[in-house]
Amino acid sequence: YTVLMALATSNVFAAGGCHYGICDLAQLLKFTHKFESGYLYRLFGVGPDDWQETFAARSPINLMDGFSSPTIFFQGADDAVVPPAQSRMMVDALKARNIPVAYYEFTGERHGFRKSETIETVLAAELAFFQKHLGLG
Numbered sequence: 001y002t003v004l005m006a007l008a009t010s011n012v013f014a015a016g017g018c019h020y021g022i023c024d025l026a027q028l029l030k031f032t033h034k035f036e037s038g039y040l041y042r043l044f045g046v047g048p049d050d051w052q053e054t055f056a057a058r059s060p061i062n063l064m065d066g067f068s069s070p071t072i073f074f075q076g077a078d079d080a081v082v083p084p085a086q087s088r089m090m091v092d093a094l095k096a097r098n099i100p101v102a103y104y105e106f107t108g109e110r111h112g113f114r115k116s117e118t119i120e121t122v123l124a125a126e127l128a129f130f131q132k133h134l135g136l137g
Contacts, residue, residue: 001021001022001060003016003017003018003021003071004016004018004021004022004023004060004071004090005058005060005063007060007066007067007069007071008060008063008064008066008067009063009066010066011068011069013069014069014070014133014134015069015070015071015072015129015130015133015134016069016070016071016072017071017072017074017126017129017130018071018072018073018074018087018090019073019074019075019113019122020074020075020076020079020081020082020086020087020111020112021060021073021082021086021087021090022059022060022082022086023059023060023061023086023087023089023090023093024059024060024061024062024086024089025040025044025055025056025058025059026051026052026055026056026059027085027086027089028040028082028083028086029051029055031083031085032080032081032082032083033080033081040055044058060090061089061090061093064093064094064097067094067097067099068099069099070099070100070101070129070133071090071094071099071100071101071102072101072102072103072104072125072126072129073087073090073091073101073102073103073104074087074104074106074113074122074125074126075087075088075103075104075105075106076105076106076108076109076110076111076112076113077105077106077107077108077109078107078108078109078110079109079110079111080110080111081110081111082111084105087103087105088103088105091103100133102125102129104121104122104125106118106121
């Protein structure tokens, strides 16, 4: 979420790497597991009756005009905290704006990667992406 909001609201970053990031707070509230749902209200200083405007204003998917930097996404296919639809939605929106984007979704992974082969893939892909888009090759 932090990476996406930084890319949406500033132009100081030349590229971004997003690990299981939130792009739509309303969708997150609707689809995340119950343990996390109440946390969103406290985190954003709203209640169950007055969250809509704040969530819309602070959702990266609603701030697409601010995006210009290449972004790479990593997502666990079995993530119950931030469902994969969040990353997929953002990737589709960036593609529609012709912003360079890469997406990796890992079967058998959840929120936070545990498998060594996944971690190795993420590190290698992120390094290659930044080398390419930051001219570090």
